Amino acid sequence: MEAGKNKAIFLDRDGVINREKGSYISEPEDFVINDGIPEALKILINSGFIIIVVTNQGGIALGHYSLSHVERLHDILKKELSAGGVELAEIYYCPHHHTKGKCLCRKPGSILLEKAVSRFNIDTTASYMIGDRERDTQAAEAIGIKGILIKANENIVRHALKIARGVSQTRS
Ligand SMILES: [Mg+2]
Numbered sequence: 483m484e485a486g487k488n489k490a491i492f493l494d495r496d497g498v499i500n501r502e503k504g505s506y507i508s509e510p511e512d513f514v515i516n517d518g519i520p521e522a523l524k525i526l527i528n529s530g531f532i533i534i535v536v537t538n539q540g541g542i543a544l545g546h547y548s549l550s551h552v553e554r555l556h557d558i559l560k561k562e563l564s565a566g567g568v569e570l571a572e573i574y575y576c577p578h579h580h581t582k583g584k585c586l587c588r589k590p591g592s593i594l595l596e597k598a599v600s601r602f603n604i605d606t607t608a609s610y611m612i613g614d615r616e617r618d619t620q621a622a623e624a625i626g627i628k629g630i631l632i633k634a635n636e637n638i639v640r641h642a643l644k645i646a647r648g649v650s651q652t653r654s
């Protein structure tokens with residue numbers, strides 16, 4: 483890794499960090515953190531990675547919920563993880579939806595990841611993105627970050643262990 487740079491794990495939100503339910507998630511009672519998340523993030527942080535969440539929240543543009551709903555869930559997430567000793571570096575979200583006009587930040591667009599790379603001085607070649615959709619890994623791979631495609635709601639501890647050992651496969 484380049485001296486002075488950080489390595490990061492980028493994570494999608496719905497289906498990776500919290501339970502994908504097949505519909506938009508805006509209420510705290512629907513926001514259920516997936517098994518293995520605190521443990522996996524601890525393994526990664528202990529291996530020297532910073533943790534960044536990048537999520538598409540098109541439900542905002544569609545009028546299903548507002549920015550304040552998203553912020554409220556993210557406050558809950560940060561608090562729950564923090565109680566277990568896990569700090570997120572940042573959560574980025576795209577509030578747009580492709581049916582309401584074009585934006586560059588919605589994954590598979592890479593703008594939000596690029597923002598993070600610049601702000602946190604991240605070495606993309608030493609970093610990974612874990613997502614449950616092709617658009618997640620596409621956004622990462624477009625800027626040289628290794629994508630790991632998982633099944634929705636999969637326990638990611640085994641991926642965290644592989645990354646920690648430096649032997650991660652980019653397809654599971
Ligand atoms: Mg997802």
Ligand SMILES: [Zn+2]
Nearest residue numbers: 576585587588
């Ligand atoms: Zn956007």
